[in-house]
Amino acid sequence: MSEDLAEDKTIASRIKKGDREAFSIFFNKYRKRVYDFSIKYLEDPDESAETVQSVFVGIWEHRHFIDKEKSLKNYLYRSVVNSIYNSLKKRAIRRAYLISELKKPEGASDPYDKIFYNELEEKLDQIISTLPIQQQRIFNYRRHEGLSLIEIAQKLNLSVRTVENQVYRVNKLLKKSFRSEMNT
Numbered sequence: 001m002s003e004d005l006a007e008d009k010t011i012a013s014r015i016k017k018g019d020r021e022a023f024s025i026f027f028n029k030y031r032k033r034v035y036d037f038s039i040k041y042l043e044d045p046d047e048s049a050e051t052v053q054s055v056f057v058g059i060w061e062h063r064h065f066i067d068k069e070k071s072l073k074n075y076l077y078r079s080v081v082n083s084i085y086n087s088l089k090k091r092a093i094r095r096a097y098l099i100s101e102l103k104k105p106e107g108a109s110d111p112y113d114k115i116f117y118n119e120l121e122e123k124l125d126q127i128i129s130t131l132p133i134q135q136q137r138i139f140n141y142r143r144h145e146g147l148s149l150i151e152i153a154q155k156l157n158l159s160v161r162t163v164e165n166q167v168y169r170v171n172k173l174l175k176k177s178f179r180s181e182m183n184t
Contacts, residue, residue, distance in 0.1 A: 008071065009068055009072075012067075013068040015059075018063065026072065035048055038051045038080055038083075041088065043172075047087060051080065051084060054083060055079045058079060123177075127173065127177050128140070138156070138166045138170070139166075149163045
């Protein structure tokens with residue numbers, strides 16, 4: 001048994017008994033690793049910090065269920081993976097909802113929805129107009145014509161990977177722009 005694993009088992013046993021100092025040691029030992037791990041997937045420093053905090057709080061709140069014979073580190077990472085998965089699932093649901101709302105016929109929305117939709121479209125068009133021509137074409141083929149990445153690649157005589165990269169870059173820029181606007 002490695003020294004690190006033995007130390008983790010001792011810490012797990014102490015945390016289970018409610019030892020705050022042991023929990024602090026555990027937290028300080030793994031928080032940066034967990035943060036770095038989560039930011040790879042979430043790509044959002046605030047959301048990653050929130051994930052780290054909620055996972056550690058969850059471990060403390062459920063410390064009575066810790067099995068000191070099992071790896072607390074593995075439990076920590078499994079919890080982080082589950083939290084990341086749930087965050088990504090929530091994002092996908094929100095995105096799907098927004099897309100479905102934007103695709104509703106204009107007459108079906110109430111006036112506030114229409115105003116929001118028009119402002120969103122205007123902001124989107126403004127951001128898209130600042131992109132290089134190739135990215136504009138790719139984005140507009142996706143957005144207005146609903147073409148797949150393969151269809152866009154064929155239409156523009158590009159590799160699918162190039163189209164994927166351009167779509168990724170545009171989406172990243174849009175997320176950043178809308179996120180910064182929401183925070184102001």
